[in-house]
Amino acid sequence: MVNVQDIYNSKKGSVDEVLSVIETGDMIVIAGSANEPFTLLSNIHKLRDKGVTNLRFLSCLGDGKYEYLENDDYKDFAFVDSFFYGSTLRDAFKRERCSFIPSNLHDCARRKGATGQPNVYLGSATPMDKHGYVRTSLSNLYDKYYMETVDKIILEINPNLPVVEGDTEIHISQVSRIVEVNTPIPEMPILEISEVERAIGENIASLINDGDTIQLGIGGIPTAVAYALSDKKDLGIHTEMIHNGILYLIEKGVVNNSKKTLHKGKTVGGFAFGSRELYDFLDRNPSILMLRGDYVNDPYVIAQNDNMVSINTALQVDLTGQVASETIGTMQYSGSGGQSDTAYGAIHAKNGRSIIALKSTTKKGTISTINACLALGSAVTLSRNVVDYIVTEYGIAPMRGCSIKERAESLINIAHPKFREQLREEAKKLNIR
Structure with missing residues (x-):
């Protein structure tokens, strides 16, 4: 031997x-x-x-x-x-x-x-x-x-x-x-949630039903979403990243994966990053499946989860529903990651939904994240064709099946109030209707 x-x-x-x-x-x-x-x-x-x-x-x-x-x-x-x-x-x-x-x-x-x-x-x-x-x-x-x-x-x-x-x-x-080696593993601190993020989380939670399977990214908004889902039941997880927000939902009993149609009973992810508490939870835990990214994020695989909900964030959107999540103008800030993967998978799932969330403003309220057009040079991370809802702290703008005119009106209504009139004028000038 x-x-x-x-x-x-x-x-x-x-x-x-x-x-x-x-x-x-x-x-x-x-x-x-x-x-x-x-x-x-x-x-x-x-x-x-x-x-x-x-x-x-x-x-x-x-x-x-x-x-x-x-x-x-x-x-x-x-x-x-x-x-x-x-x-x-x-x-x-x-x-x-x-x-x-x-x-x-x-x-x-x-x-x-x-x-x-x-x-x-x-x-x-x-x-x-x-x-x-x-x-x-x-x-x-x-x-x-x-x-x-x-x-x-x-x-x-x-x-x-x-x-x-x-x-x-x-x-x-x-x-x-x-x-x-005996190198400490990097940890991500538990994020403090702002009132704006809390409002966005609550708006998104209103779109989630008991028994849904969710994909949830990382950051203040996804963490706020996790907290806002604390009264839901029987949620499942199929996500590229397992983080402390997901751990919170599991420990609360909100996530048990009992209603999933794919990998029932298992929390499925492609990687994990969070606190030592999260790492200890993952250790030798038979309810966790860490699978290959080319499987977990395959839109065809994602679509096999009935009631699949993709929840992602963006840096800016335009009035037609185009989503820029990785660049600030021509400057590469992050990457596409799995945003397109999970959105495409979700919209092809039975009763699936693709949700994009963002704060209504940036730079201490001086710049609107909802604009008539994306900033010059921005990469379109997510086509307007695969977005069902766009959410800010001011509400929910439905996109699925809506005309450009309907989309623009809905997005202006969830923009920060001080930019709404300007957006209406720009939409009219650019013939966005």
Whole structure:
């Protein structure tokens, strides 16, 4: 019988030894969010002293701060392509250290292959079990997909990661090199909810029925939605991100997944990010299924959930219902993520709904987020054809089946009162009717 501990020991090395398998010209895909390999990435810049250069990184939702990215002396050493920007990459973009890949989450990895496939996977995993398996834990957005296609898999083995059930396991024999670390897992603080967010949450809650299955993003508004759903019953979860708002609903007994038509009894997600309390809840919890992003976010799969409700947020919308959620004008702020995936899936589900939420103003109330036209250069994240409701703190604007004239009137009615007359004048001038 093969001794898995012997295999494990043969793969184990120091940080420098493990990184030594990376070569000039490698394309390295990095595990995202809380699964980032922080120790390896904090040391990878040292490879330049050994003659390694021209590395290409592929990331999604990673936001760690590393020497190779923050120090422009390493411009020739590494460049990052990303499916989704956080604050670190927004800063790196300004310094010409990274570029954005437009994509939908469910097929981002497959479509990226058209311009070159990564040959190295760099991530974190749980300690090995007695059968020789480690688990990707908190992220499966594209992790298992790339683990099956790359030439080299390099992992940090971190005991602080929870063992999360689902399609997360990989056998140690498939791993190229490992390094043992004891790195704290990043946490997301519990968000304070503003009165505006609370009002939006309550408006959205009025659109949710007992027994619905929901997808809920992250941020102040989704957290407010979770709190506003506390009196609902028998909700289900099929979402790309499991966070503390979802934990709140599970602990309240609101979510039990008993009415789901797909994966009944299971909370389904593609990655998780939140507090230590959330990570402890996920650990070895048989009610959780962490599945691949190309499955969880496949609109065809999502549509198999009857009563599916997609709840997403936006930066701005126009009076016809077009949704911009990832750019501020021409500046890339975040990414499409799974917004289009979940909206398309929801509108094709039996009794499904696609909801977009946003505050009526930004910049301390000086700018309306509802405008006659989107700001010049804005990317349309979500087509106006797949939005059923747009919600602000001032109410709900129905979109499904509505004409442009009806949409514009409804959206003006939920805009901030001080901008409504201006919007009416602009709509008339631009012949939006």
